[in-house]
Amino acid sequence: MNIFKKSLHLTIGAFLCFSILIMFKVNTYAKSDEYEYVWDSLTGEGICLTKYKGSDEIVHIPDKVDGYTVFQLSSTFFCNKTVKEVFIPSTVKSIGYSVFYETENLKEVHIPDSVEMIGREAFEKSGLKQLTLPSSVTSIQYAAFKESKLEEITLPPNLSVLKEHAFIDCKNLKSIEIQGSISEIGELTFNGCTSLEEIIIPEGITSIGREAFRDCTSLTSVRLPESLQTIGASAFQGCTALNEIAIPDKVNNVRTVFPPNTTLIVNPESYLETDLGVKVEPKKDISSVPIRFSNQGYVYTGKAIQPLKITGLEENSDYTVTYQNNVKIGRASVTVKGIGKYTGQKSGVTFKIVPAQVSGIRQSGCTETQATIEWNACGGGVDGYEVEKSNINNESWSLLKNVTASSFKDSALEPGVKYKYRVRAYKTINGNKFYGVYSDTLIAQTVPEKVTNFKCTQSKSTKIQLKWDSQKGISEGYLIYKYNVNKGKYILAKTLDGSSRYSWTNNYLKSNTEYKYKICSFITINGKKYYSDLSDELYVTTAPIRPKFRLVSDKKGQITVTWDKVEGATGYVLFYKTEKNGAWKALTNNKFTGNSYTKKYLKSGKKYYFYLRAVNNYNGTLIKSGTYFKEKTVK
Numbered sequence: 001m002n003i004f005k006k007s008l009h010l011t012i013g014a015f016l017c018f019s020i021l022i023m024f025k026v027n028t029y030a031k032s033d034e035y036e037y038v039w040d041s042l043t044g045e046g047i048c049l050t051k052y053k054g055s056d057e058i059v060h061i062p063d064k065v066d067g068y069t070v071f072q073l074s075s076t077f078f079c080n081k082t083v084k085e086v087f088i089p090s091t092v093k094s095i096g097y098s099v100f101y102e103t104e105n106l107k108e109v110h111i112p113d114s115v116e117m118i119g120r121e122a123f124e125k126s127g128l129k130q131l132t133l134p135s136s137v138t139s140i141q142y143a144a145f146k147e148s149k150l151e152e153i154t155l156p157p158n159l160s161v162l163k164e165h166a167f168i169d170c171k172n173l174k175s176i177e178i179q180g181s182i183s184e185i186g187e188l189t190f191n192g193c194t195s196l197e198e199i200i201i202p203e204g205i206t207s208i209g210r211e212a213f214r215d216c217t218s219l220t221s222v223r224l225p226e227s228l229q230t231i232g233a234s235a236f237q238g239c240t241a242l243n244e245i246a247i248p249d250k251v252n253n254v255r256t257v258f259p260p261n262t263t264l265i266v267n268p269e270s271y272l273e274t275d276l277g278v279k280v281e282p283k284k285d286i287s288s289v290p291i292r293f294s295n296q297g298y299v300y301t302g303k304a305i306q307p308l309k310i311t312g313l314e315e316n317s318d319y320t321v322t323y324q325n326n327v328k329i330g331r332a333s334v335t336v337k338g339i340g341k342y343t344g345q346k347s348g349v350t351f352k353i354v355p356a357q358v359s360g361i362r363q364s365g366c367t368e369t370q371a372t373i374e375w376n377a378c379g380g381g382v383d384g385y386e387v388e389k390s391n392i393n394n395e396s397w398s399l400l401k402n403v404t405a406s407s408f409k410d411s412a413l414e415p416g417v418k419y420k421y422r423v424r425a426y427k428t429i430n431g432n433k434f435y436g437v438y439s440d441t442l443i444a445q446t447v448p449e450k451v452t453n454f455k456c457t458q459s460k461s462t463k464i465q466l467k468w469d470s471q472k473g474i475s476e477g478y479l480i481y482k483y484n485v486n487k488g489k490y491i492l493a494k495t496l497d498g499s500s501r502y503s504w505t506n507n508y509l510k511s512n513t514e515y516k517y518k519i520c521s522f523i524t525i526n527g528k529k530y531y532s533d534l535s536d537e538l539y540v541t542t543a544p545i546r547p548k549f550r551l552v553s554d555k556k557g558q559i560t561v562t563w564d565k566v567e568g569a570t571g572y573v574l575f576y577k578t579e580k581n582g583a584w585k586a587l588t589n590n591k592f593t594g595n596s597y598t599k600k601y602l603k604s605g606k607k608y609y610f611y612l613r614a615v616n617n618y619n620g621t622l623i624k625s626g627t628y629f630k631e632k633t634v635k
Contacts, residue, residue, distance in 0.1 A: 035076075039068050046071025046091065055082055057105075063089035073099045074119070081105060090114045100126045111137075118144045120163075126150075129172070138180075140166050147171075151195075155179050164188055164209065171195060178202055185212050187232060194218060203227050214238050223317055224248050226339050231257050246283065246340040247272060265341045286319055286338030287346040297352030297434065300329050300380040305353055308334055318342050329353050329380045329427045329434055355382045355425035355436030363444040363525045364407070368415035368532065371444040377406040378425040378436065386435075390420040392443065397422065415532070416448035416473010448475040448521045450533040456540040457503070459623050461511035464540050467503040468519060471532075475521035479531065480504055483516035490518055512568030512616065514541045544568045544614040544625045551610060551632035557603070559632050561610055562596040566625070569614035576610045580631075590615045590622055602634040 034054045039047035046069040052059065063070055070089055074096035077083055080103050090112040096119035100106055104127045113134035120141040129151045139161040146168050152175040159180030167173060169192040178201060187209035190196060198221040205225055210232035213219065219239045228248045236242060236258045244263040247254060253273045254264065266272050268282040289310060298305045305326045313319055318340050326332035335347040360376035387408050389400040401408060420443055425436040448471040458465035477497040481490040494504055518534045549563035561574060571590040574597050577583060587597055602608060614625040
């Protein structure tokens with residue numbers, strides 16, 4: 001078509017736009033600075049822009065011109081050589097006749113979701129390579145993209161009208177996705193799209209028109225829907241790269257449709273009419289194709305489970321699958337129907353849906369002989385849980401208990417010992433159990449046994465040292481409690497972290513004072529401490545204070561030692577030696593209760609050394625005070 005003829009069509013198009021606006025009671029033709037338009041002065045429904053008079057490369061079409069709402073476009077950019085990008089306002093409902101005809105430099109058009117129709121020849125011969133159509137578009141009219149530079153496009157999901165010649169001679173078009181509710185592909189719709197390599201025609205389309213894909217010389221793959229009933233003459237003639245194509249069972253005549261080199265794959269039981277000499281191969285029976293599912297089953301999710309994947313085949317291309325009972329735990333089944341290159345049906349194949357893996361397994365409590373474990377309840381109406389147990393160093397598991405709750409207390413355990421647990425859910429259907437996957441392994445433990453041999457190993461006038469035996473099993477530390485006389489109860493005195501610490505010294509005590517202690521060990525589980533039983537009560541006393549003494553040598557050959565008695569002492573032990581580095585000898589024993597002692601028969605002029613200790617016989621244990629050391633020369 002030459003420009004003169006196209007201009008004639010443009011005039012007709014403008015008339016059509018004007019005629020459409022008769023419903024608006026159009027009564028005049030007006031101009032603005034950048035646009036020409038037809039408008040309605042009575043109803044105010046909107047105007048149709050018929051020409052852009054500007055010279056911008058990027059054009060933002062206003063939503064109003066001269067105060068009137070822009071309602072549609074028609075021939076607006078006809079043969080415009082300047083425009084490269086166009087933004088259409090959200091007031092526009094229709095991109096009408098030849099709006100972008102021969103806009104050879106056009107790169108991008110932004111179409112709002114108010115647009116419902118792409119009009120006749122709207123993008124014919126445009127330079128546009130890519131275009132996104134909003135879901136609001138329901139209609140693509142005759143030759144809308146004819147001979148454009150379009151390379152790829154996805155048809156909108158609500159498309160109901162796709163007119164003939166829509167993409168004829170789009171020689172750069174490589175990819176197109178057909179969506180919507182259209183029932184036919186009209187004649188010459190994709191004729192001459194020489195770069196188109198693959199096309200999937202969706203279910204619902206019943207007819208392909210005459211020469212719809214003729215001379216698509218790069219087309220190697222076509223998927224025809226099972227809903228297809230008729231294919232027009234020469235629909236795929238000239239598709240020289242199309243080696244084979246599966247014919248849907250409802251199609252009964254494909255004469256003069258395909259090029260001679262194309263192999264037709266047909267249902268062997270059909271009565272399909274073909275051209276003489278055309279190679280025909282039978283479809284494969286889907287029932288002979290092996291179908292396998294996981295032996296362990298598929299995890300219940302509360303939603304439909306659709307796991308079927310047939311190796312080497314493609315769903316919705318070679319087969320369709322229908323599922324039964326594939327939501328609840330139990331045994332689901334599938335029915336597989338062959339399509340495309342396959343025919344027939346396969347049913348009675350089943351797979352298992354099993355409970356979900358038990359999650360969140362944790363220890364929630366313990367004593368010396370008991371461990372409590374919990375886990376998150378499984379959905380799907382499971383009947384219960386199997387609890388298994390193993391020694392910490394043993395990989396052999398044994399069934400411990402079947403429970404219906406999501407917790408369990410294991411009793412008769414040894415104190416301070418670790419154990420391993422795992423849990424799985426099950427559901428019984430018609431006498432068959434369906435098991436979920438085991439939970440992660442939980443290492444649980446019991447509280448260590450009561451601390452034994454808790455004792456005082458050193459008592460001095462201001463401090464006491466306590467010691468105890470290590471326990472059987474694992475502990476993280478110890479708590480030492482001291483009796484508070486004023487409060488009449490035991491108060492925590494010290495926390496010792498680390499299971500290897502088995503002693504503690506209590507400083508800053510009063511001399512000759514009785515104290516009481518208890519001790520327990522602890523472990524921490526999920527941030528909470530668990531304690532062993534408290535030890536037996538330990539009674540201890542601090543030592544008396546060191547007695548101060550005096551040395552007097554007022555007579556020849558003797559030294560008298562005197563001292564003040566100290567509170568709590570049940571005896572005093574006096575030692576002496578004759579040489580500084582010599583051995584000490586006791587002059588009194590721990591039952592001596594006096595406060596002086598005279599050592600006689602000493603040598604005049606010789607130096608002697610003495611020290612004195614107070615003692616307290618506390619419940620049969622001798623508590624010794626500290627000592628002073630003094631020396632004296634005899635007269």
